[in-house]
Amino acid sequence: MGIADRRQREKEQRKTEIIDAAERLFFSRSYEDVSMEDIAREVELNKATIYLYFKNKETLFATIVLRGIQILKEKYMECMEKKVPGIAKVALMGQAYYQYAQEYPDYLRMIHFYGSERFSKENPCTAEIGKGYGTCRLLLRDAIQEGIDDGTIRADIDPFLTSMYLMISFMGILSMENKWKLVIESEGFSYEQFASEFFRFITPAISSGEESHKIDVKDFVSFGFFLIEPLTPEGKKREKS
Amino acid sequence: MGIADRRQREKEQRKTEIIDAAERLFFSRSYEDVSMEDIAREVELNKATIYLYFKNKETLFATIVLRGIQILKEKYMECMEKKVPGIAKVALMGQAYYQYAQEYPDYLRMIHFYGSERFSKENPCTAEIGKGYGTCRLLLRDAIQEGIDDGTIRADIDPFLTSMYLMISFMGILSMENKWKLVIESEGFSYEQFASEFFRFITPAISSGEESHKIDVKDFVSFGFFLIEPLTPEGKKREKS
DNA sequence: TTATCATATAACTAACAGTCATAATATTAA
DNA sequence: TTAATATTATGACTGTTAGTTATATGATAA
Structure with a gap:
């Protein structure tokens, strides 16, 4: 169960990384002025990847x-x-x-x-x-x-x-x-x-x-x-x- | 000056028509859910025409x-x-x-x-x-x-x-x-x-x-x-x- | 080594605000 | 009446963005 556990942890961590990156951007700019591309760039992931973690x-x-x-x-x-x-x-x-x-x-x-x-x-x-x-x-x-x-x-x-x-x-x-x-x-x-x-x-x-x-x-x-x-x-x- | 006057009046009227049409739509739907195309269709004008009257x-x-x-x-x-x-x-x-x-x-x-x-x-x-x-x-x-x-x-x-x-x-x-x-x-x-x-x-x-x-x-x-x-x-x- | 599965991505679609070159129409001057 | 001019309207366009999909990558398990 150790491996599945780790993967779960890693998944949670990724999610947190995305939230943190988005937060940094939303804190400094308005909702409309932050695009999903911007967030993807900030967290160094592809935009589509974000959609795996958030609807x-x-x-x-x-x-x-x-x-x-x-x-x-x-x-x-x-x-x-x-x-x-x-x-x-x-x-x-x-x-x-x-x-x-x-x-x-x-x-x-x-x-x-x-x-x-x-x-x-x-x-x-x-x-x-x-x-x-x-x-x-x-x-x-x-x-x-x-x-x-x-x-x-x-x-x-x-x-x-x-x-x-x-x-x-x-x-x-x-x-x-x-x-x-x-x-x-x-x-x-x-x-x-x-x-x-x-x-x-x-x-x-x-x-x-x-x-x-x-x-x-x-x-x-x-x-x-x-x-x-x-x-x-x-x-x-x-x-x- | 009669003609210039009439044209001015007509222009104001057009503007009002556009506002009225937009109002009807914004009254029933949200800002994001009403597109400029929708308004153009409602007032029976081309979308670009609206931009002659509103920035x-x-x-x-x-x-x-x-x-x-x-x-x-x-x-x-x-x-x-x-x-x-x-x-x-x-x-x-x-x-x-x-x-x-x-x-x-x-x-x-x-x-x-x-x-x-x-x-x-x-x-x-x-x-x-x-x-x-x-x-x-x-x-x-x-x-x-x-x-x-x-x-x-x-x-x-x-x-x-x-x-x-x-x-x-x-x-x-x-x-x-x-x-x-x-x-x-x-x-x-x-x-x-x-x-x-x-x-x-x-x-x-x-x-x-x-x-x-x-x-x-x-x-x-x-x-x-x-x-x-x-x-x-x-x-x-x-x-x- | 190979099959399986989750994760990641490039390339895509669809929708929309706003622009522009061009066309249609009305006004003025000849 | 007709030609020149100004005004109003438009179809086709650009650029941007949210969200999707088919495909690739890489780790795990057999």
């Missing part, structure tokens, strides 16, 4: 997207394990998304591109990606439920709907590299401010508002909150004015 | 997107003219976006597709589209400012940032036709509930909370609020449970 270009792309989703999922799971009130877990998940966007901008770009209607084929990866993202949202929902139970999150919201709203907001706000970055900067805000201020904006929508459970944003800065830097009392930090 | 496929697509943006812009301007408190204008704009998504799902789909990184070329339409969307956001910002001034919106938020957050949320929530529709429905919610409940969720983040200015959501239902149907007191309307 098509979409599947190869999706495989890389899946890598990216797995990393995000792990970040979310870590948030859930923290021993903090529910609302803090929600905040941590917001921060996790932000950190992810900083650490893996290319994965995030690919994830969002894959989300566009251009891809919605029935390749097995798509289901896997959906499941990965779904897990993140479920973890967020669980965190919200915890917050409702421990009194830090208002009890009249639905955990599922709220997890959707927050997920969509996170995604929208942290999707667009260059899309609205220019608009934000032209108004005298930094991208960090834009992201961090969002949490201050959304907090009243989530928080139970109970004095006894009230959480000071500054508390969270200490353990790495969504807020990158403590806010001034009046909550404004415009650079120009 | 390329992207520009033709962008022209249709621009049509869609104009309609949205008009909706937003109407909201701004209403004689209601600032927070109500914000709500009306949320509702305008929802109504738009119901009335023109195909335009909305095209708008969002055009927003993906696939297009970011320097064709003049792109700038025009950006300006159109920008106008909507500016109107929303103005409504927020009005709300701060009249005391219905909390004064510690920045109108610009808040307009960005709300715009991104509206877009995210109303973008995805089928993307999360299945998820929502599998949880026993209707798409309408999903959209309307969002406003109830977000209100505490915007509202000044001043008792004297407090606005009852039911007040808005009467003049066509974002909320499609009055919510039950506990704010839950799950169909299954």
